[in-house]
Amino acid sequence: MKKYSFCISLIICLLVGNVSVSLNKKENKKRIEFQLNSLFKDHMVLQRDMPIPIWGKAEAGTTVTVKFANSEKSTVVDSNGKWRVNLDALNANFESRTMLITSSINKDVIKISDIVVGDVWICSGQSNMQMGVGGVPEIKALIPTSSNIRSFKVKNTVAFQPQETCDGEWVNEHPNSAVAFSFAYFLQKSANVPVGIILTSWGSSSIEAWMPREMTKTVPHFKTMMDEFDADTNTKNRIKTILEGVKPWARKDDIFLRRQSNILYNAMMHPLIPYACSGLVWYQGERNTQSMHGMPKKPWFSRNSGMLKYGETLKEWVKNYRKSWNNDDMHFMVVMLPGYGKILDSGTDINLESPDSHSWAWMRESQLKVLELPNTSVVNTIDLGHVKNIHPKDKLPIGKRLASLAMNAVLKSGTESYGPIFKKIKTKKNTLVIYFDHAKELKTKDGKAPKAFWLSDDSKKWFPADAKIKGKTIILSTSGLEKPLYVRYAFTGKPTVNLVNGVDLPAYPFRTDTFKP
Incomplete structure (x- = not known):
């Protein structure tokens, strides 16, 4: 009888021990290290004049507090081990400052040094x-x-x-x-x-x-590409092999990865x-x-x-x-x-x-x-x-x-940052008049007539145009057409252009026809 009792006790101990080991394994598996997203490091720049998200991971239920400048925010880590706070908007500042992020468990502290605030x-x-x-x-x-x-x-x-x-x-x-x-x-x-x-x-x-991948819902050709990718076992296996292989990658492997x-x-x-x-x-x-x-x-x-x-x-x-x-x-x-x-x-x-x-x-x-x-x-x-x-x-x-x-x-400086942009077109006898926005002091850089203008009618045949500046407009004509209807400007692979505005910014290419390529 004692022999049986000993065996039963041994079995119970082993079972309890296994349960304990199993629980410990689960606890270890669930434990999440207190950490920040990889962008939050020493020497970082924070964006001025807007709320600043700070986020990372920690044990679920932990209270995380972020302190920086005059802003302090706390949150409780969600069931997935994720946390995020939004610091108040800050003014630009060249001063090197420190951010402290603390966790309520074990009083862990992460310190990020030499932070400035500006434009990112x-x-x-x-x-x-x-x-x-x-x-x-x-x-x-x-x-x-x-x-x-x-x-x-x-x-x-x-x-x-x-x-x-x-x-x-x-x-x-x-x-x-x-x-x-x-x-x-x-x-x-x-x-x-x-x-x-x-x-x-x-x-x-x-x-x-x-x-x-979610853009497969809005871009049809991208859905086709991703469906093909998902069905291409060879490509996926090659990518996996490259990632797990020797580094640095061979050039052909590097090119293969970046073209996916x-x-x-x-x-x-x-x-x-x-x-x-x-x-x-x-x-x-x-x-x-x-x-x-x-x-x-x-x-x-x-x-x-x-x-x-x-x-x-x-x-x-x-x-x-x-x-x-x-x-x-x-x-x-x-x-x-x-x-x-x-x-x-x-x-x-x-x-x-x-x-x-x-x-x-x-x-x-x-x-x-x-x-x-x-x-x-x-x-x-x-x-x-x-x-x-x-x-x-x-x-x-x-x-x-x-x-x-x-x-x-973005910063509303009020300075001119665009070159002339096509606004509208008008027909006057056998000429076309092009109106532009951003065309103050319209001119050419070399003092010659504007280049790279072409004219056509419904024949779809294009002829180089004679162009003249008049105020903020360009007057176009050509001996090849009696009644030109359409304009293309700088519409070649490498056009020679000289039309600019008063701050020497070039005119944007455009076309007024709807011909299908």
């Missing part, structure tokens, strides 16, 4: 945004006189699911991007506040690479939401110029919007990001693609000088559609670029124009 901008896109400062001597020369610029570089990687954190550090120096640095430089000098740049860019990436859809967004943009910022600078589009109508069967990496669908896709992208950040005032500044001589062989006309060829002119028209949304700007680069180099070095004017647009559109 996200700079994103592909290789022309990524191009380094060292490759542009005029911008490199700005370094000795730059100050109060800080940057956070998001590590280039991908993920199958949206990530909550990313790799990167705030540094007390300029970003290594010619466009982002020159923009920050001139913005800082004009606004006289600290400037923070969050740089998240990757060469060869399409706009679809930076789109969340959605997975750049998951790893390099989603972790930034909802960090308070003035807006986002977007220099991208080259990848989407590989076709007119989009979604060619081959090569696989050309399956994207193409040039004609890009405009509507871009607008949906902006609206989605604003919804994610819960900020309808979030400003988007798009860098227009500059001059480049490539002509697609999809058109009947492959003449570089023709306004009817399938050139980057159609992408620029698509990019300008973003202006149909409020709180958007487009940097005009029609006078820049290189006919044979897709990575032109004339980035300094882009930085200046971005800063001017930001000062005007």
